[in-house]
Amino acid sequence: MERRVRVRFAPSPTGALHIGGVRTALYNYLFARSHGGDFILRIEDTDSQRFVPGAEAYIIEALKWCGIKTDEGVEQGGPHAPYRQSERKDIYLKYAQQLIDSGNAYYAFDSAESLDAMRKDAESKGQTFAYNYQVRNQLETSLKLSADEVKQRIARGDQWVVRFKMPENENVEMDDIIRGHITINTSTLDDKVLYKSADQLPTYHLANIVDDHLMEISHVIRGEEWLPSLPLHYLLYRAFGWTDTQPQFAHLPLLLKPQGQGKLSKRDGDKFGFPVFPLRWVAPDGEVSSGYREDGYLPEAFINMLALLGWNPGTEQEIFSMDELIAAFSLEKVSKAGARFNPEKAKWFNAQYIRKCDDAKLAEYLIPMLAEKGVSTTPERAAKAVSLIKERATFPKDLLPLTEYMFVAPSQYDEKSVAKFWKAENVENLKKLAAKLAEFDKITAAETEPAVHQWIMDNQMSMGQLMNTLRIAILGISQGPSIFDICEFIGKDETLKRIEKAIMANA
């Protein structure tokens, strides 16, 4: 009997979501959709210290921009609401108590200071302090205090936490969809805190297992940084008696910095000239980080690029729509090693998507940019201009410099181009060409161009020299799409005017 696929993306609202987090969300989403399952957004705000206002709204907006739609979550609610752990705080203590009653957890009364002291002490001896089976019986815990003593201490307001009682010397056998079988001995693990006294909230470990269970999560797809906690999580499921419905796990490889060492961090984005965040983010301290959206990346390109960072369908296809990603995605094809982020390839993806984009859609980017330059035009004209140059653009902002000369006559002429082509003979021929062009009712690439080419050959002029001289007169520089396409676009009158103006200006 197959369980319904239900996955969750469970970020902490401690800041902006970086692209590693977006990729985790994406893989969860792709997995859910490809199995006809549910994608749930749960906010894990159990750390009251690190909570950042605005972070949750950012996460929601980022997922929307990416086209990742949530089926249940903080925004739309659902059968397991609420989806914000701070609003679920009442349910966790009960489960912590259940673990204590079954002998799988205990109260510990150590103060933060005494733990610190023990850590320092161990460090000074060159050892690492671990709160485990070796030390827990020497410390103040409910394990050695009587039930009454424990009650009294809690009643009188002593600080306490609930810790998991990690079994001694037991091999935990685990399976990961991406990494395969993993074994670890519990003696290397410590008694993790499950419930914090500081803010009366569960830690990640407890809240995570309880909520995944309650929300009937079938697959946990998360970053590799969680792999070391996997045995704890397995043991927690066992302690609760939930092993039969325990989700399957898949730990994703990390995203690495483009240069140097280490995983991609929130700090290195703008240092290397590319964003690490999907959207622009202004931190509470005022620090601004750039975003893919604001830098001109199309969400489809961004998602396509991200999907292929650590996953590959095994074919040579590289351009995928979201639907195609859903159809092709499988966790088994996710690679095991960390992936270094490549900003150059990200640009290439964007250029591919600009090219695929509708002219009318791109015109929507162009029109306001032209307006800012004092040029007003129709959507049709803008779309036509875009169609001539869109394969040369990487970002929407490239559209303006690429089309501006189609709307405004050049006011200056590129020195190098002039030096190369603006010669007396060429200018004479240009004047003749202007007279020739004047004979046409209107200029079209389809008819005028072959006619002019024939005329140039008949008159034994140099095609390259004359065409580039014309190009300078029309555009001011020797660049751009076919010159007759541009002349057709600006029209016969404007073409002749620009030729005349160029001759005057460069006389």
Added chain:
RNA sequence: GGUCGAUUCGUCUAACGGUUAGGACGAGAGAUUCUCAAUCUCUAAAUAGGAGUUCGAUUCUCCUAUCGACUACCA
């Protein structure tokens, strides 16, 4: 330090015991064009090292090296 994980061109990756180790980005060269892009063609570029297992290892095992994650009353 300990535990766990990873290791194919500069980068992302394919090849799940038998291939001239493939593709893409980037780089270089050429073709094309009225120019610049684009496009097309071509080139350089990799199995971390060492032992095994096997008729045969990129692929399986072990060791070494390197990188990474984790080692909080953070997630």
